[in-house]
Amino acid sequence: MSSTGTEPILQVQDLVKHFPVQLGVVFKRTVGHVRAVDGVSFDLRRGETLGVVGESGCGKSTLAQVLMRLEPPTAGAVRFHGEDIFGKRGKDLKALRRQIQIVLQDPYTSLNPRMTVGDIVGEPFEIHTEVAPKGERRRKVQELLDVVGLNPEHINRYPHQFSGGQRQRIGIARALALRPEVIICDEPVSALDVSIQAQVMNLLGDLQTEFGLSYIFIAHDLSVVRHLSDRVAVMYLGKIVELGTEDEIYNRAAHPYTQALLSAVPVPDPSVRAGRQRIRLTGDVPSPVNPPSGCRFRTRCWKATEICAEEEPALEVRQGGHHPSACHHAEEQHLLPG
Amino acid sequence: MTIPPPLDAPLLEVAGLHVEFRTRDGVAKVLNGVDYRVEAGETLAVLGESGSGKSVTANTIMGILESPPGVVTAGSVRYRGEELLTATPERRRDLRGENMAMIFQDALSALNPVFTVGFQIAEQLRTRRGMSRRDAGRRAVELLDQVGIPAARQRVRDHPHQFSGGMRQRVMIAMSLALDPDVLIADEPTTALDVTVQAQIMDLLAELKAERHMGLILITHDLGVVAEVADRIAVMYAGRIVEHADVHTLYSNPCHPYTHALLESIPRVDTKGTQLRAITGLPPNLTRIPPGCPFHPRCPMAVDVCREVVPALALLPGGRSSACLFADELVTR
Numbered sequence: 001m002s003s004t005g006t007e008p009i010l011q012v013q014d015l016v017k018h019f020p021v022q023l024g025v026v027f028k029r030t031v032g033h034v035r036a037v038d039g040v041s042f043d044l045r046r047g048e049t050l051g052v053v054g055e056s057g058c059g060k061s062t063l064a065q066v067l068m069r070l071e072p073p074t075a076g077a078v079r080f081h082g083e084d085i086f087g088k089r090g091k092d093l094k095a096l097r098r099q100i101q102i103v104l105q106d107p108y109t110s111l112n113p114r115m116t117v118g119d120i121v122g123e124p125f126e127i128h129t130e131v132a133p134k135g136e137r138r139r140k141v142q143e144l145l146d147v148v149g150l151n152p153e154h155i156n157r158y159p160h161q162f163s164g165g166q167r168q169r170i171g172i173a174r175a176l177a178l179r180p181e182v183i184i185c186d187e188p189v190s191a192l193d194v195s196i197q198a199q200v201m202n203l204l205g206d207l208q209t210e211f212g213l214s215y216i217f218i219a220h221d222l223s224v225v226r227h228l229s230d231r232v233a234v235m236y237l238g239k240i241v242e243l244g245t246e247d248e249i250y251n252r253a254a255h256p257y258t259q260a261l262l263s264a265v266p267v268p269d270p271s272v273r274a275g276r277q278r279i280r281l282t283g284d285v286p287s288p289v290n291p292p293s294g295c296r297f298r299t300r301c302w303k304a305t306e307i308c309a310e311e312e313p314a315l316e317v318r319q320g321g322h323h324p325s326a327c328h329h330a331e332e333q334h335l336l337p338g
Numbered sequence: 339m340t341i342p343p344p345l346d347a348p349l350l351e352v353a354g355l356h357v358e359f360r361t362r363d364g365v366a367k368v369l370n371g372v373d374y375r376v377e378a379g380e381t382l383a384v385l386g387e388s389g390s391g392k393s394v395t396a397n398t399i400m401g402i403l404e405s406p407p408g409v410v411t412a413g414s415v416r417y418r419g420e421e422l423l424t425a426t427p428e429r430r431r432d433l434r435g436e437n438m439a440m441i442f443q444d445a446l447s448a449l450n451p452v453f454t455v456g457f458q459i460a461e462q463l464r465t466r467r468g469m470s471r472r473d474a475g476r477r478a479v480e481l482l483d484q485v486g487i488p489a490a491r492q493r494v495r496d497h498p499h500q501f502s503g504g505m506r507q508r509v510m511i512a513m514s515l516a517l518d519p520d521v522l523i524a525d526e527p528t529t530a531l532d533v534t535v536q537a538q539i540m541d542l543l544a545e546l547k548a549e550r551h552m553g554l555i556l557i558t559h560d561l562g563v564v565a566e567v568a569d570r571i572a573v574m575y576a577g578r579i580v581e582h583a584d585v586h587t588l589y590s591n592p593c594h595p596y597t598h599a600l601l602e603s604i605p606r607v608d609t610k611g612t613q614l615r616a617i618t619g620l621p622p623n624l625t626r627i628p629p630g631c632p633f634h635p636r637c638p639m640a641v642d643v644c645r646e647v648v649p650a651l652a653l654l655p656g657g658r659s660s661a662c663l664f665a666d667e668l669v670t671r
């Protein structure tokens with residue numbers, strides 16, 4: 001969306017998050033692990049939007065939770081401006097929390113119904129008192145409401161008095177309050193009506209330009225992600241299977257899973273429907289507790305061969321390719337009409 | 339007995355349907371004159387944002403409108419020419435399943451969690467068709483197989499929660515087809531599913547519709563899905579059909595400002611695009627629908643007369659229709 005620097009602001013390296021699967025009520029035994037995020041690496045550059053796409057359960061929200069330090073990692077490292085985020089405590093942790101904020105999917109449940117909009121948006125100032133002295137808070141909150149396109153006079157209203165799109169704006173205003181460098185958006189428009197999605201997407205784009213924000217933009221909708229992202233990571237069962245610029249992913253996808261996703265996305269133009277190339281996957285996503293050996297996609301992949309069951313393909317630039325993909329038989333292809 | 343309906347009557351037709359919900363908060367005028375019809379072998383897409391009245395229309399057709407609070411205040415629903423709104427409850431029950439069936443977004447709550455899926459399918463065949471336990475069981479396996487459930491013979495013994503979301507949707511489709519209906523209403527059947535599974539289910543519905551020559555009413559808010567599968571489209575806004583056309587005409591030349599604005603506001607997977615043209619404002623509160631054209635507060639073309647006159651869904655050249663006072667000016671060709 002905006003001019004993209006090359007300096008990484010956030011570096012994620014081999015990040016792993018496993019959740020124990022427990023049985024029993026009194027004596028809990030761990031019988032396995034949900035491998036929600038299982039070795040994820042990427043950089044986020046200043047001012048860019050990195051889209052993260054993938055189907056339900058592939059680990060997108062877990063990734064967000066770990067980056068926000070809401071969940072401890074199982075392994076791996078994340079550096080913010082070169083400094084390890086998991087080692088931070090006390091004052092340093094508090095400073096870090098100012099810099100990375102999150103906007104969540106559900107504008108109905110992510111806002112406390114008993115707090116006024118002013119309290120919700122101003123809450124971060126209570127914790128980070130240094131950002132806005134008490135006397136200035138109300139004015140700051142009103143400024144924020146104005147920035148996200150809400151009426152500053154509605155500062156004393158409650159969430160239920162707003163529509164879904166307006167509630168999402170409230171969530172965005174709160175995320176902006178501390179002037180963060182990075183905002184993680186976890187499905188920020190998925191719960192909104194079609195005619196309201198565009199309003200919120202445009203707002204996110206405008207705010208990025210205005211405040212030089214970096215976004216990690218998580219969504220399952222490939223059209224929405226394409227619209228906002230500079231680069232895109234495609235996830236499957238806890239791993240990134242392909243990573244590239246918006247153009248590389250949408251026009252030259254090399255991984256069979258990305259190709260299947262693209263060919264399945266409906267295009268709002270009936271004139272292209274007859275000529276479209278369709279790849280139809282069979283079956284469902286396997287359980288993240290027992291992912292398939294070798295390549296995790298092999299149980300649904302039409303290109304799978306013996307090596308796919310034996311050897312896990314690394315995410316790397318493949319022969320004849322230009323961007324990293326995790327497939328032994330990667331091959332760039334143009335799948336979308338036009 | 340009633341007079342036999344004309345042979346050339348539409349398969350299913352809704353005309354001038356008005357429904358209100360009378361609640362403590364007031365009267366919500368949820369349907370304000372809905373008109374559409376579907377013929378055998380075709381897919382009619384009903385497109386609209388949440389709250390526009392798509393499901394209430396479908397529920398009224400099926401005779402499962404929650405009432406109270408819902409009240410049909412005017413209009414007609416005819417199946418092969420037979421009026422359903424005045425039919426006896428017994429007649430309506432007979433039609434459900436046998437002649438028209440419906441599938442829902444949330445298969446888990448539409449299926450009974452207590453019984454196996456095989457039992458739920460067979461049960462209908464035994465009570466409604468008088469089949470033996472064994473024949474009904476065999477037919478249940480066949481149906482599950484037809485909708486693409488692998489190892490159907492074993493899976494009939496599973497309960498709904500043992501299936502994935504996409505598989506559950508297939509089970510619900512199998513169940514809705516058990517009594518060979520000729521109208522199938524699919525209310526947001528893939529909204530909760532992943533895109534690769536959504537594509538599988540849409541393919542399945544299209545196949546079954548063609549094989550069985552059913553009339554399919556596909557309810558959705560997704561302009562992409564509609565473009566992929568519909569023959570004709572009815573666009574709903576605030577409880578009315580505001581535009582109706584065949585799919586190619588509608589996308590290439592929308593003749594209602596709402597349809598036009600919707601098409602301009604969505605991101606597309608096949609282009610990067612620039613700033614989206616967002617529609618301003620919000621869908622109307624149905625307890626206080628604005629006077630005149632209900633879209634006027636959000637319409638970039640609105641003029642004074644739009645605040646006074648309620649535009650009717652009027653026929654335009656080419657068999658399409660629009661409920662905009664200036665539709666004539668929007669038609670190209």
Ligand SMILES: Nc1ncnc2c1ncn2[C@@H]1O[C@H](COP(=O)(O)OP(=O)(O)OP(=O)(O)O)[C@@H](O)[C@H]1O
Nearest residue numbers: 019034036055056057058059060061062063220288
């Ligand atoms: N607290 C938890 N305990 C156990 N398992 C969990 C927990 N949180 C997530 N998981 C599991 O981890 C996997 C990844 O979940 P996650 O919520 O990250 O997926 P997602 O990609 O965000 O999916 P969606 O698109 O549905 O939001 C899933 O199998 C999920 O069930």
Ligand SMILES: Nc1ncnc2c1ncn2[C@@H]1O[C@H](COP(=O)(O)OP(=O)(O)O)[C@@H](O)[C@H]1O
Nearest residue numbers: 359368387388389390391392393394404407624
């Ligand atoms: N049982 C009910 N009681 C009161 N209002 C209802 C009920 N069911 C639906 N409505 C209202 O009717 C309107 C149309 O709903 P619906 O047909 O479900 O919309 P959609 O187009 O999203 O399917 C909405 O305003 C909804 O809140």
Ligand code: SF4
Nearest residue numbers: 295298301308327328
């Ligand atoms: S490594 Fe093999 S199974 Fe995995 S995506 Fe590539 S071809 Fe398919």
Ligand code: SF4
Nearest residue numbers: 631634637644662663
């Ligand atoms: S009648 Fe007027 S307000 Fe309504 S859609 Fe047409 S131009 Fe817009």
Ligand SMILES: [Mg+2]
Nearest residue numbers: 060061062186
């Ligand atoms: Mg999630």
Ligand SMILES: [Mg+2]
Nearest residue numbers: 392393394525
């Ligand atoms: Mg509905």
